[in-house]
Amino acid sequence: MTKIITNIQQLVNLRTESQPLRGSQLADLPCLQNAYLVLEGEEIAGYGEMKDLHGTKTVFGNEVIDAKGATVLPAWCDSHTHIVFAASREAEFVDKIKGLSYAEIANRGGGILNSAAKLNATNEDALFASAWKRLEELSRLGTGAVEIKSGYGLSVEGELKMLRVIRRLKEKSNLSIKSTFLGAHAYPLQYREHHDGYIDSIINEMLPVIGREALADYIDVFCETGFFSPEEMEKVCRAGMQWGLKPKLHVNQLNSIGGIEKGIDLGALTMDHLETVTEEDIEMLAGVKPTFSGNLWKGISTLLPSAAFFLRMPLQPARRLIDSGAAVALASDYNPGSSPSGNMNLVVALSCIQMRMLPQEAINAATLNGAYAMGLGNELGSISIGKKANLIFTKPIPSLAYFPYSFGSNLIDRVMIRGEWIS
Numbered sequence: 001m002t003k004i005i006t007n008i009q010q011l012v013n014l015r016t017e018s019q020p021l022r023g024s025q026l027a028d029l030p031c032l033q034n035a036y037l038v039l040e041g042e043e044i045a046g047y048g049e050m051k052d053l054h055g056t057k058t059v060f061g062n063e064v065i066d067a068k069g070a071t072v073l074p075a076w077c078d079s080h081t082h083i084v085f086a087a088s089r090e091a092e093f094v095d096k097i098k099g100l101s102y103a104e105i106a107n108r109g110g111g112i113l114n115s116a117a118k119l120n121a122t123n124e125d126a127l128f129a130s131a132w133k134r135l136e137e138l139s140r141l142g143t144g145a146v147e148i149k150s151g152y153g154l155s156v157e158g159e160l161k162m163l164r165v166i167r168r169l170k171e172k173s174n175l176s177i178k179s180t181f182l183g184a185h186a187y188p189l190q191y192r193e194h195h196d197g198y199i200d201s202i203i204n205e206m207l208p209v210i211g212r213e214a215l216a217d218y219i220d221v222f223c224e225t226g227f228f229s230p231e232e233m234e235k236v237c238r239a240g241m242q243w244g245l246k247p248k249l250h251v252n253q254l255n256s257i258g259g260i261e262k263g264i265d266l267g268a269l270t271m272d273h274l275e276t277v278t279e280e281d282i283e284m285l286a287g288v289k290p291t292f293s294g295n296l297w298k299g300i301s302t303l304l305p306s307a308a309f310f311l312r313m314p315l316q317p318a319r320r321l322i323d324s325g326a327a328v329a330l331a332s333d334y335n336p337g338s339s340p341s342g343n344m345n346l347v348v349a350l351s352c353i354q355m356r357m358l359p360q361e362a363i364n365a366a367t368l369n370g371a372y373a374m375g376l377g378n379e380l381g382s383i384s385i386g387k388k389a390n391l392i393f394t395k396p397i398p399s400l401a402y403f404p405y406s407f408g409s410n411l412i413d414r415v416m417i418r419g420e421w422i423s
């Protein structure tokens with residue numbers, strides 16, 4: 001079925017060829033004014049200016065959709081989330097208001113361990129149902145692709161249960177989903193003084209099942225003081241890589257302890273968070289030119305501003321990273337502890353308002369670079385012939401900058417995933 005979308009005020013992020021954008025490339029966001037767009041089934045098949053759309057293209061049998069002056073963007077590609085969880089954690093939110101830090105809450109058994117206890121007591125169907133609702137909400141907010149991590153099981157059964165939930169989400173949803181194994185998210189209490197025992201369980205009990213059943217696309221480790229050291233991260237990643245899982249890592253959220261250097265060494269696809277970075281860390285991230293290796297790019301710096309915002313931390317140094325040449329992506333980190341929101345519109349707005357990213361840079365980082373940050377750059381993230389028709393249609397807006405500027409308004413009129421409207 002051919003669909004012709006007419007009267008698009010502005011068609012955003014048009015690319016004939018693409019690769020991850022770094023440094024000054026991020027500010028270049030190719031757009032077409034007064035445009036039409038042609039879809040064949042679930043893919044983008046063509047586009048052009050309205051003045052060039054002649055009768056032949058609107059022949060009988062094609063569905064014509066009048067965009068009525070909407071701006072059309074590629075749907076958001078959210079490359080870092082934890083949307084499979086059993087319960088919210090607003091009591092900790094109140095504790096933080098009263099003055100406790102994220103690390104203090106974690107140290108007294110709250111935080112990730114709190115989520116793990118609840119997840120292990122919840123069955124797979126219930127986890128699936130709640131994650132499905134979150135996924136539906138995300139698609140209404142304009143997200144068309146999501147990476148989802150395990151990491152709240154911290155036991156063989158719990159981690160496998162989470163990954164099976166993600167597999168069911170992949171099977172049922174129209175959204176493009178990638179799955180990441182984050183068994184190394186925190187040490188369960190019984191392994192607090194016995195790290196090797198838990199790492200052994202990850203390597204010898206979890207990974208073989210995950211590998212054999214192809215339950216994950218990537219491997220992640222929370223490299224942080226009080227969690228996993230760079231050396232422990234390396235051990236876990238190297239074992240995951242034996243099963244074909246490329247690293248996508250949590251580094252430098254609270255402390256700079258060598259995670260970036262190790263991540264680059266491991267050829268990580270992405271290094272995520274980056275709230276706490278030294279000048280040397282920035283140089284290292286800027287110096288790692290994204291290269292194509294083993295079917296995937298590597299060396300993308302993913303910023304999660306809503307996590308920094310929610311934890312009342314200084315936001316990531318996006319300006320310094322971009323100005324030094326880094327390939328920056330943006331993601332929501334949607335999780336119950338540090339970012340109980342998966343709203344990428346807010347992420348884009350925060351990036352412009354608090355991190356001084358230009359609207360063009362933020363949109364590129366949340367679409368094309370987000371797609372590359374989860375290995376989907378060939379099929380998503382820009383308006384390109386052959387890519388999936390995952391599209392945001394805005395309400396009438398005077399300019400693209402109005403979108404992040406008007407941060408409290410819902411400016412999305414409707415969303416299309418793989419050529420179909422979402423309800």
Ligand code: NIG
Nearest residue numbers: 111112222307333335337338
């Ligand atoms: O990305 N920092 C580690 N993991 C999550 C938070 C997990 C939690 O608090 O539940 C994050 O921020």
Ligand code: FE
Nearest residue numbers: 080082250333
């Ligand atoms: Fe995270």
